[in-house]
Amino acid sequence: MSNIGAQHLTRRGLLGAGGALALGALISACGGGDDASGTASPGGGAWTFTDDRGTRVRLKARPQRVVGYVGTAAALYDFGVDRQIVGVFGPTKLKDGKPDPQAGNLPVDRLEIIGNAYGEFNIEKYAALRPELLVDNMFVPGDLFYVPAESKDKIFALADSVAISAGAVALPKPIERTAALAAALGADPKSAKVTAAKARFDKAAEALRAAAKAKPGLKVLAASASPDLFYASSPGKNTDLIYFKELGVDLIVPEKPGKDGYFEELSWENADKYKADVIMLDSRTQALQPKDLGSKPSWKDLPAVKANQVIAWQPEPRFSYEGCAPILEALAASLQSAKKTG
Numbered sequence: 001m002s003n004i005g006a007q008h009l010t011r012r013g014l015l016g017a018g019g020a021l022a023l024g025a026l027i028s029a030c031g032g033g034d035d036a037s038g039t040a041s042p043g044g045g046a047w048t049f050t051d052d053r054g055t056r057v058r059l060k061a062r063p064q065r066v067v068g069y070v071g072t073a074a075a076l077y078d079f080g081v082d083r084q085i086v087g088v089f090g091p092t093k094l095k096d097g098k099p100d101p102q103a104g105n106l107p108v109d110r111l112e113i114i115g116n117a118y119g120e121f122n123i124e125k126y127a128a129l130r131p132e133l134l135v136d137n138m139f140v141p142g143d144l145f146y147v148p149a150e151s152k153d154k155i156f157a158l159a160d161s162v163a164i165s166a167g168a169v170a171l172p173k174p175i176e177r178t179a180a181l182a183a184a185l186g187a188d189p190k191s192a193k194v195t196a197a198k199a200r201f202d203k204a205a206e207a208l209r210a211a212a213k214a215k216p217g218l219k220v221l222a223a224s225a226s227p228d229l230f231y232a233s234s235p236g237k238n239t240d241l242i243y244f245k246e247l248g249v250d251l252i253v254p255e256k257p258g259k260d261g262y263f264e265e266l267s268w269e270n271a272d273k274y275k276a277d278v279i280m281l282d283s284r285t286q287a288l289q290p291k292d293l294g295s296k297p298s299w300k301d302l303p304a305v306k307a308n309q310v311i312a313w314q315p316e317p318r319f320s321y322e323g324c325a326p327i328l329e330a331l332a333a334s335l336q337s338a339k340k341t342g
Contacts (some may be wrong), residue, residue: 003064049184052138052165052177059160062186063132067114069145071316072164074104074137075178078320080187080192087129089115090146091285100285104318113248118286120147123155131159135181139167139321140260166319168236171243174319175201186223197321204328205247211335212248218338220244221252221274221304223312224263225293231263233315238262240317240324244331250327252276271298277341278334279304280313303341309334 005280063084063229068076070090071308077085091100092113099108112129115121134155136144144163147155162181166174183189212218222233222241235241245251254264266273279302281290290310293299302304304310317324 006116009194020253037316040195047184049162049181051181052160053142053188055161055163057133057160057162059132062184063130065130066133066135066185067112067129067133068135069161070100071102071145071318072137072178072311073111074102075175075318075320075323076105076135076182076185076187078104078197078318078322079179079182080188080191081182081185082221084185085111087112087114087126087131089113089121092116094285102284102316102318103312104320104323105261118146119148121146121151121155123151125140126155127158134159134161136161136163137166138163164319166239169239169242170246171239171317173318174239175324176317182256186269194321197325201321201325201328203274204325204332205243208244208249208328208332208335209247211332212244212250214299214340215319215335217250218278218335218340219250219274219276220250220278220280220335221276222280222315225288225299227288228268229262230266230268230299233263233265234261238315240315240327249331249335268296268298271296272302275342276302276304277307278309278311278338280331281310282315284316307339307341309338309341337342 045061047059048056050056066073066076066081066090067087068085070088070092073088077293079155085106088103088106088108088111091102092105092106092108092111093098099106103197112125114125114129128152134144134147136147143149144152144161145166164174164177179189179194188194200221222238222250223234224231224233232252232254233241234254234257235245236253241251254274257264281287283289290305299305311330314327317327
């Protein structure tokens with residue numbers, strides 16, 4: 001996304017902290033089932049997969065032409081799904097043509113990009129890809145991320161879809177579900193690459209737990225910046241923040257989150273409402289970065305900023321062990337070196 005307008009605030013709402021409270025129950029109800037991890041005949045027969053909406057997809061054979069939200073596709077790629085991915089939508093390329101960080105390790109130059117920003121989804125390009133399956137993350141029950149509401153019926157008519165719940169549950173859950181989908185698509189969940197990434201993730205989680213335990217009382221705020229507002233994100237909804245909190249990170253909980261519960265909107269005059277020792281700042285392309293905030297006196301006066309304890313935060317982690325291990329490692333290292341500011 002190139003800017004943060006009203007539509008982006010809606011999108012941000014999906015990520016800050018407040019989808020439906022029922023989402024956890026939804027995943028519990030739908031995560032099981034006989035074919036929750038997908039089944040396919042070794043001989044290339046019928047393929048089924050039950051997603052986190054409870055939708056059971058039935059195809060005559062394992063899908064060979066998959067189109068997905070860029071983050072979902074990137075995570076599947078980490079788990080070993082490769083040539084089946086033919087197209088993506090969502091932040092895929094930066095203005096200079098380089099891959100967006102959310103594209104992860106995807107070979108973006110060989111993929112058809114049917115939309116590169118919020119609200120962009122070229123149905124004609126999508127249809128031309130002859131998609132057999134659409135894969136996506138779901139931050140709010142029933143809503144597939146970056147699929148425009150006004151054209152979703154036309155989009156869903158072209159191919160079946162699979163949704164992975166990515167809100168209101170701790171980080172390991174969407175990783176596990178993405179791994180299950182990858183396995184159903186033919187990837188090897190026990191490959192050396194995946195096994196090594198899982199071991200790295202587990203080690204990083206323990207490092208973060210130890211770092212948090214070693215710094216009791218160190219207050220951490222997850223936030224995002226736009227020209228007019230400073231967003232204090234709630235650790236009750238973001239899948240990564242939920243997990244960080246479980247590991248012992250002392251995350252600040254906003255007092256008055258918006259109607260979806262994801263974040264509290266603060267004017268820049270009130271950006272100092274929460275006294276944080278460390279600020280995790282949204283590093284996505286549509287959010288303002290520290291270099292962009294020099295004109296905001298209230299930003300420069302924040303204790304964490306003065307102490308140079310502002311670290312990059314990815315509200316949309318790539319739901320693979322390979323994608324998330326570095327995030328845990330970086331946060332652990334930051335906490336190890338951080339100090340109380342007051």
